[in-house]
Amino acid sequence: MTTQTKATNAPPLALYVHWPFCERKCPYCDFNSHVREQVDHDRWRRALLADMRHFARQTPNHILHSIFFGGGTPSLMHPRTVAALIEEAAKLWPTVNGLEITLEANPSSVEAARLAAYRSAGVNRVSLGVQALDDASLRFLGRLHTADEALRALEIARTTFDRLSFDLIYARPEQSLAQWREELTRALSFHAGHLSAYQLTIEQDTAFFRRHARGEFHLPDEDLAADLFALTEDLAGAQGLLPYEISNYAKPGAESRHNLAYWQAGHYVGIGPGAHGRLPLPEGAALATQQSKRPETWLDQVENKGHGSENTETVTADQRCEEAVMMGLRLTNGIDKALFAARLGRPLEQAINPQAMADLIDLGMLCDSPTHLATTPDGRLLLNSLTSRLLS
Amino acid sequence: MAKLENIRNFAIIAHIDHGKSTLADRLIQDCGGLTNREMKQQVLDSMEIERERGITIKAQTVRLEYKADDGETYILNLMDTPGHVDFAYEVSRSLKACEGSLLVVDASQGVEAQTLANVYQAIDIDHEVVPVLNKIDLPAAEPERIRRQIEDVIGIDASEAIPVSAKTGVGVHEVLEALVTKLPAPKGDANKPLKAMLVDSWYDPYLGVVVLVRVMDGVMKKGMVMKMMATGAEHPIDRVGIFSPKKTPVESLGPGEIGFITAGIKEVADTNVGDTITEAKKPCAEALAGFKPSQSVVFCGLFPADAADFEHLRDSLHKLRLNDASFEFEAESSAALGFGFRCGFLGMLHLEIIQERLYREFNLDLITTSPSVVYKVHKTDGTLEELHNPADMPDPVRIAHIEEPWIEATIMLPDEHLGSVLKLCEDRRGIQKQLTYAGNRAMLIYELPLNEVVYDFYDRLKSVSRGYASFDYQLKEYRQGDLVKLSILVNAEPVDALAMLVHRSQAETRGRGLCERLKDLIPRQMFKIPIQAAIGGKVVARETISALRKDVTAKCYGGDVSRKRKLLEKQKAGKKRMRTYGKVEIPHDAFIAALKMNDS
Numbered sequence: 001m002t003t004q005t006k007a008t009n010a011p012p013l014a015l016y017v018h019w020p021f022c023e024r025k026c027p028y029c030d031f032n033s034h035v036r037e038q039v040d041h042d043r044w045r046r047a048l049l050a051d052m053r054h055f056a057r058q059t060p061n062h063i064l065h066s067i068f069f070g071g072g073t074p075s076l077m078h079p080r081t082v083a084a085l086i087e088e089a090a091k092l093w094p095t096v097n098g099l100e101i102t103l104e105a106n107p108s109s110v111e112a113a114r115l116a117a118y119r120s121a122g123v124n125r126v127s128l129g130v131q132a133l134d135d136a137s138l139r140f141l142g143r144l145h146t147a148d149e150a151l152r153a154l155e156i157a158r159t160t161f162d163r164l165s166f167d168l169i170y171a172r173p174e175q176s177l178a179q180w181r182e183e184l185t186r187a188l189s190f191h192a193g194h195l196s197a198y199q200l201t202i203e204q205d206t207a208f209f210r211r212h213a214r215g216e217f218h219l220p221d222e223d224l225a226a227d228l229f230a231l232t233e234d235l236a237g238a239q240g241l242l243p244y245e246i247s248n249y250a251k252p253g254a255e256s257r258h259n260l261a262y263w264q265a266g267h268y269v270g271i272g273p274g275a276h277g278r279l280p281l282p283e284g285a286a287l288a289t290q291q292s293k294r295p296e297t298w299l300d301q302v303e304n305k306g307h308g309s310e311n312t313e314t315v316t317a318d319q320r321c322e323e324a325v326m327m328g329l330r331l332t333n334g335i336d337k338a339l340f341a342a343r344l345g346r347p348l349e350q351a352i353n354p355q356a357m358a359d360l361i362d363l364g365m366l367c368d369s370p371t372h373l374a375t376t377p378d379g380r381l382l383l384n385s386l387t388s389r390l391l392s
Numbered sequence: 393m394a395k396l397e398n399i400r401n402f403a404i405i406a407h408i409d410h411g412k413s414t415l416a417d418r419l420i421q422d423c424g425g426l427t428n429r430e431m432k433q434q435v436l437d438s439m440e441i442e443r444e445r446g447i448t449i450k451a452q453t454v455r456l457e458y459k460a461d462d463g464e465t466y467i468l469n470l471m472d473t474p475g476h477v478d479f480a481y482e483v484s485r486s487l488k489a490c491e492g493s494l495l496v497v498d499a500s501q502g503v504e505a506q507t508l509a510n511v512y513q514a515i516d517i518d519h520e521v522v523p524v525l526n527k528i529d530l531p532a533a534e535p536e537r538i539r540r541q542i543e544d545v546i547g548i549d550a551s552e553a554i555p556v557s558a559k560t561g562v563g564v565h566e567v568l569e570a571l572v573t574k575l576p577a578p579k580g581d582a583n584k585p586l587k588a589m590l591v592d593s594w595y596d597p598y599l600g601v602v603v604l605v606r607v608m609d610g611v612m613k614k615g616m617v618m619k620m621m622a623t624g625a626e627h628p629i630d631r632v633g634i635f636s637p638k639k640t641p642v643e644s645l646g647p648g649e650i651g652f653i654t655a656g657i658k659e660v661a662d663t664n665v666g667d668t669i670t671e672a673k674k675p676c677a678e679a680l681a682g683f684k685p686s687q688s689v690v691f692c693g694l695f696p697a698d699a700a701d702f703e704h705l706r707d708s709l710h711k712l713r714l715n716d717a718s719f720e721f722e723a724e725s726s727a728a729l730g731f732g733f734r735c736g737f738l739g740m741l742h743l744e745i746i747q748e749r750l751y752r753e754f755n756l757d758l759i760t761t762s763p764s765v766v767y768k769v770h771k772t773d774g775t776l777e778e779l780h781n782p783a784d785m786p787d788p789v790r791i792a793h794i795e796e797p798w799i800e801a802t803i804m805l806p807d808e809h810l811g812s813v814l815k816l817c818e819d820r821r822g823i824q825k826q827l828t829y830a831g832n833r834a835m836l837i838y839e840l841p842l843n844e845v846v847y848d849f850y851d852r853l854k855s856v857s858r859g860y861a862s863f864d865y866q867l868k869e870y871r872q873g874d875l876v877k878l879s880i881l882v883n884a885e886p887v888d889a890l891a892m893l894v895h896r897s898q899a900e901t902r903g904r905g906l907c908e909r910l911k912d913l914i915p916r917q918m919f920k921i922p923i924q925a926a927i928g929g930k931v932v933a934r935e936t937i938s939a940l941r942k943d944v945t946a947k948c949y950g951g952d953v954s955r956k957r958k959l960l961e962k963q964k965a966g967k968k969r970m971r972t973y974g975k976v977e978i979p980h981d982a983f984i985a986a987l988k989m990n991d992s
Contacts, residue, residue, distance in 0.1 A: 016951055201945055222916075226941040246944055268951055276951035288954050315954065323953050326960060330944075359975065363918060382918055383944040388963050 011280065012096075013062035014261035015089055017048060018272030019074040020295045026142040027207035028169070028200060032274030032293050033072045045081040047302040049088050051271040051291070054307035056092035058279055059269060064093040066100040066258035069123070075105035079114060083121035100257045102127055102165075107153030108145045115160045125163035125256075127196070128153055133183045137172055142207075154190045163254065165194035170232065171225050172200050173217040180228055181235065188239045193254035197232050198247050199225060226381055246330045246380065263331055265324040265343045273298040273308065284317030284345035320344060321351035326387050334367075334374025348373060356389040394467045397577045399648040401606070403471045403487050403519075405511050406496035407504035407862065411526040415496055415558040415567075416454070416470060420637060422564055423456035423468070452592075453604060453650050454637040460572045468571055469650040471591075473510075478739030480866070481684055482592065484513055485666045488682065489591050489606035489650060492520035492575035494567065495542070499525040499533040499555070502541050502833060504862035505804040511546055522570050523553035529560050537831065544830040580647025586610030586669070587676040590620070591650075593663040595715040599631065601657035605669060606650045609676065612669075613644040618655060619672040621679040622664050626672045627655035661717035686718040688736025689797075689867065690743055690846050691780040693724055693761035693889065694750070695732030701756060702731045708754035709733060712746060719746055724781070728889040729759055729983065734781055740846055759983050762892050763846040768795040768870055782891045785877045788928060794893075795870040797842040800825070803853070805861035807834045812856040820844035821895060839868065843893065878903055878932075881924040882910070883976045889983060899925075904933035906986060913982035916940035921976055 022033045067089055069082060086101060102125040103118055105111050115126060130150045132138050138147060145153075157164050168187060170180055188195070200219060202212045211217065220228065233243050241249035245263060248256065261268050270277035270291065277289040292298040292310040302308045315323070321344050328335035340348045357373075360366040365379030365386055379386055406412035456468040473486035487493065493514045497503055514521055523542055525535045535555050542550040554570060556563030591604040605612065612618070612632055619626045631654040633641045645651045657663060665686070668679035696705045709721050719742065724734040737743040743763060750756045767779040770792045779785060779794075801822075805813055807829065817824070817838045826837035840849070845865065853861050878899050880890040894902050903925025910923050917940055925933040 199945075222940070222942055229942065262951055262953060270951050276954070278951070278953070313954070319957060322960065323957050326956060327953060365918060381942040381944055382940060384963070385918055385940065385943055388960060391960065392964065 010061055010063040010094070012065045012261070012266060013059055013093060014065055014258050014266060014268040015052070015067045015093075016258075016268055016270040016272075016275055016277070017052075017067065017069045017074070017085060018270065018275040018291070019069060019072040019077050020273040020293075020298075021076055022071065022073045023076070024142065024144055025207075027211070028141060028203070030203035030206050031072070034273075034295055036295070039076075041078045041081060043299065045078075045084055047299050047308070048081070048085055048271055050302050050306055051308050052085065052088060052269070053092065055269040055271065055277065055279070055289075059093070059267070062093060062267065064089060064095045064099060066102070066261065068101075068258040069103040071104060073106055074103050075111040075114065075118075079117035079121045082118055082123060086122035100125055100163075102163075102256070102258055104129060105153075105157070106145060107150040109149050109152065112149075112153040112156045115156055119160055124161065125165065126157050126161045127194075128157055128164070128166040130154065130166045130187065131169045132172070133186055137175075140172070141169060154187075154192070158190055158192065163194070164190075164192040165196060165256065166190075166192055167196045167198065169198050169200050171220050171228050173219060175220060175228070177224075177227055177231055181231060184232060184235050188235060188241070191239070193241075193251045194256065195236055195241050195249040196247055197236070197249065199229070229381065242332070244332050246383065263327045264336070264339060265320060265327070271308070278315070281314065284320060284343075286315045286320055288313045288315050317344065317346070318351075321346070322391050325351055325390060329373075329375055329383060329387060329390075332374065332380075334372045337371055337373065352390045353392050356392060360386060360389065394646065394649060396580065396646075396648050398464060399467045399469070399578055400492070400571050400575045401469045401471065401490040401578055401648065401650060402522075402571055402575060403473050403490045403493045403514070404496055405473070405493050405507060405514060405521075406526075407498070407501075407507045410496050410498040410501065410504075410507075411558050412472075412496050415494075415524070415526060415556065415564075416472060418558045418561060418564050419468075419470060419568065420454055420456060422561075422568065423458050452637075453635050455634045455650070458568055458572065461569060462572075466572050467649075468568070471650065478689075478737070478742040480509070481686065482665055483510055484682070485589065485591055487514050487517060487519065488666075488680075489589055490519065491578055492522065492571070494571070495521050495523045495546075496526050497523065497538055497542060499528050499535045499538050500530050502538050503545050503804065505802045505835075505864040506862055508546065508802060508804070508835075509864040509866070511548075515548070520575050521548055522567070522574055523548070523550045524563075524567060525553050525555045526558055528555045528562065529557040541830050541833065545833075545835065578648030580607070581609050582611055582646050584609035585674045585676040586612060586616075586618070586671040587680065588612060588645075588669040589680055590663055590665060590667040590669055592665055593657075593660050595660050596654075599654045601654065601660055601663060603653050603655070603657070603663055603669075604650070605645065605653060607645045607647055608680070609647055610671065611644050611646050612651075612653060617672040618653075618669050619675060620663070621668040621670060621675075622683055622685075623662070623667070625662060627657055629653050629655045631655075659713075659717070660715050661713060663717070686738065688718075688720055688766070689739055689842070690737045690763045690765060691734060692737075692743060692763045693726065693729070693732055693759075693781070694721075694735050694747070695726065695729040695759040695761075695889075697757040697759055699730045704754070705733065705750070705756055705758075708750055708756060709735075711754075712749060716746070718742070726761075726783070726889050728887045728978075729761070732759075736780065740850065759889075761889050764893065765797050765842045765846060767875065767893060770795070779893075782877055782893045783888045785891075785893065788877075793872050794875045796873045796875060798868045798871050799840055799842050799845060799865040800868045801836075801838045801840050801845070801863060801865040803836040803838065803861055803863050805834055805836070805857050807832050809857040809860060810834050810836075813853065813861060816849070816852055816856055820849060821897075840865075841871075841873065841895070842867070844895075876927045879926050880906055880910070881922075881926060882914070882978065883921045884924075887978075890986060896927075899927055900932045907933045907935040909986050910982065911935040911937055913985050914976070914978055917976060919975075 020032055020034050021036055021039055101123050103123045104127045107128050107130055131141055131143055133147045135147050202208050236249040240251050243249050244255050267278050267280050273291055273295050274293040275291045279287040281287050289309050290311045291308040292301055298308040337348050364376055367374050367376050404412050452472045454470045458466045458468050460466055471486050471490050473483050495511055525538055528535055539550045539553050554563050554566045587608040588605045591606055593601050593603045596602050614629055614632050617626055617628045632645055633639050634651040666683040670676045696702050719737050721733040721735040725731050769777040769779050771790050772792045820840055822838040822840045824838055828835045853863055874896045875893050876896050876899055878892050878894050879886045907923045907925050914937055916937055920939045921937040923935045924931045
């Protein structure tokens with residue numbers, strides 16, 4: 001390993017690796033995922049490494065804080081590929097001690113069996129896509145695993161990794177408070193350090209979008225959704241998992257460092273089909289990169305041009321400020337004013353409408369301190385209204 | 393100049409859809425006015441809206457040359473008249489320009505209220521009325537029944553009514569012969585000083601204002617300096633012509649003739665329908681009787697949906713007024729809607745037409761406030777104030793009493809809907825004057841306050857009668873009424889755009905309706921919002937919009953932050969269409985929907 005020693009104030013960087021393949025497309029998912037009979041793993045490994053090198057040349061002097069293997073289904077990657085990518089990243093960038101390396105995994109028995117190999121490859125945090133703990137809901141969500149498999153995978157993951165997270169999707173059609181209480185309580189009994197609990201949202205260009213538009217199912221109304229949200233906070237909190245972001249709960253210190261880069265206007269490199277990146281530009285602006293979405297297109301492009309970027313776009317400092325407010329207020333602690341100023345090159349107060357801020361504080365929706373601007377518990381649920389006012 | 397005894401001037405009176413324009417087209421075609429190639433369907437209705445709605449807004453004429461069975465060639469001047477109650481005065485002037493009328497009645501539908509009003513006007517001025525039973529080609533046509541109905545309802549001899557199908561051409565020749573043999577020739581003296589009636593006028597981008605005239609006495613020629621008797625304005629005539637229906641120049645127009653002139657007039661507002669035109673240096677002794685300046689009956693506020701369009705709206709209104717002097721406007725500002733204009737119209741249809749033209753021809757998206765009539769407010773200090781806008785209502789303690797305009801309405805309908813129409817009229821404070829039957833058709837005469845009619849009467853009437861009732865009215869008089877200003881308060885602040893004057897007995901119902909509607913239209917916000925309807929300080933209806941609880945999306949966007957920003961930008965663009973009212977954001981669609989009257 002050729003990790004150079006750098007000054008500690010070197011700007012931090014996160015690395016996202018997208019594996020675009022799934023065994024089946026889930027009807028709610030609008031991420032870039034594709035089903036293919038055959039994947040040439042050697043060819044894909046070489047291409048991902050080349051894409052990574054391309055971006056490393058554009059981010060000199062950065063220090064790597066996290067790597068995240070997302071998808072698609074990254075637990076369909078050969079552990080050898082994961083190992084090669086981690087090894088190469090450590091050669092290309094200096095890294096912090098305790099570099100966080102997360103891999104998303106499906107809780108099927110086949111994939112659970114590979115968890116140890118991923119650990120050997122260098123992965124130190126796993127995020128299991130459990131989604132639900134009853135078979136009918138799993139079938140509705142189009143998942144290939146059963147509740148039993150999910151529970152066994154959770155058990156294996158807990159013994160394999162120090163850091164374990166799992167995803168759940170709630171506010172599903174017909175879901176009652178009592179049902180969710182029972183399901184979430186069972187899930188929390190595994191004492192994972194981190195939980196991502198997302199309310200089911202209907203995204204355009206998904207199978208659910210069409211079925212929902214046809215009236216095949218209905219989502220809980222706003223009031224029930226709010227009650228389910230409150231219940232989630234209560235139950236998770238009782239197990240020591242504190243809400244640190246709208247949909248994320250962690251034991252103190254177990255927060256996802258990688259996701260914090262997104263929420264706190266950090267820089268990140270995104271490789272693999274459809275991955276997004278944010279690279280530094282002068283004066284607080286950033287270069288937004290997006291890789292070609294179709295796997296075959298991306299692969300050809302990397303092999304011919306040395307990178308898979310389809311689209312790059314300058315995000316101005318003003319736009320980045322808007323993003324930072326929008327994303328930063330998702331965090332329970334809110335926006336760290338010092339960090340905001342350091343990353344955006346201007347104080348937070350310049351990025352928001354002062355009258356709106358005063359009104360929202362009066363309404364009990366926002367809470368301002370010398371170091372942070374955060375939402376109150378009431379305000380958190382109304383974040384869309386809040387941000388559109390603050391940024392008007 | 394045509395020989396007086398060979399001229400016939402006639403108007404066509406018909407209800408919408410009874411085939412007036414098709415018959416007119418057929419008459420033009422039979423006289424060879426246009427070749428088949430030039431023949432566009434419904435030549436007369438030239439404005440897009442006129443064509444679409446099948447109504448006539450501007451009077452138009454066509455001069456036809458007809459070689460009759462007696463071997464003589466006659467000049468037939470066809471006058472196409474506006475066919476709507478809003479333009480009743482214009483209709484009366486058009487009729488005045490003719491000696492007779494064709495009464496066109498759909499042989500399957502029968503006489504309608506609007507036809508009735510116009511035919512009575514024609515009879516009043518001694519027109520020879522030739523009844524025509526149109527659409528006899530339709531399987532549902534019952535010419536004999538309709539013939540009897542014309543006699544029963546209108547009271548004219550219909551034994552010689554001509555069965556016609558304008559569509560197939562049957563009877564068209566008979567109509568032309570009847571015009572020649574039954575209608576009197578016009579009277580007039582070419583040697584007397586010029587006396588002509590200004591029938592209508594419109595703006596032509598190439599010629600300036602084109603004035604449609606009917607010469608009574610004397611002769612109109614190019615180069616003559618004419619004088620308009622109502623305004624005293626003088627203009628040298630620079631063009632004299634007729635419509636064939638193409639504009640065709642002629643040497644002069646003599647007594648009995650109908651044609652057009654241009655005289656370097658810049659704005660339609662400088663020409664008054666019904667005015668008398670004479671020669672400046674040899675004026676006639678007295679003007680024609682019956683001239684009335686146009687007067688607005690219905691007022692409403694027009695506001696641009698996007699505040700940035702205010703200047704564009706102002707320019708557009710000026711342009712429309714070039715061609716339509718009968719509407720007026722002045723700048724107005726509203727706390728809820730920003731800057732806009734208070735506009736006066738001849739009636740509801742006129743309002744709709746202007747609104748639609750602003751939208752179509754000028755691409756303007758508008759918010760229209762509740763139409764209001766003109767109230768006469770008698771104050772305690774003995775002065776009288778005309779109130780066009782409920783927002784301007786003086787303090788109630790300074791008001792002695794208020795008067796509102798009443799109309800006499802004629803409604804014709806199939807008797808199976810009579811019950812619901814009677815109820816509607818009673819609900820709207822109507823006073824029944826007459827109820828008569830002709831076959832299974834009922835004719836109702838009611839006195840109604842105009843403010844009840846402009847609110848949503850016409851739409852309700854159509855709906856309770858399944859579209860079978862026809863309606864016409866005449867302004868009658870001002871009467872004292874127990875009228876109060878109903879205010880709507882959102883989050884304790886009055887929304888001026890929603891204020892209205894209503895009869896005390898209606899205030900609560902109207903207020904409750906509006907509150908309920910607003911409750912559904914205003915999106916939930918971060919706090920509870922009371923919506924109240926009040927008369928002065930007294931709340932008569934109340935609804936509450938509960939606070940929004942959750943709008944945050946739980947979705948994980950991963951690194952695709954741009955997508956989330958773009959969503960926010962879209963949301964911000966949507967906000968431009970919001971009016972912030974106090975702390976409450978009201979989408980402008982909510983105002984439009986709340987102000988929409990037809991589904992209350």
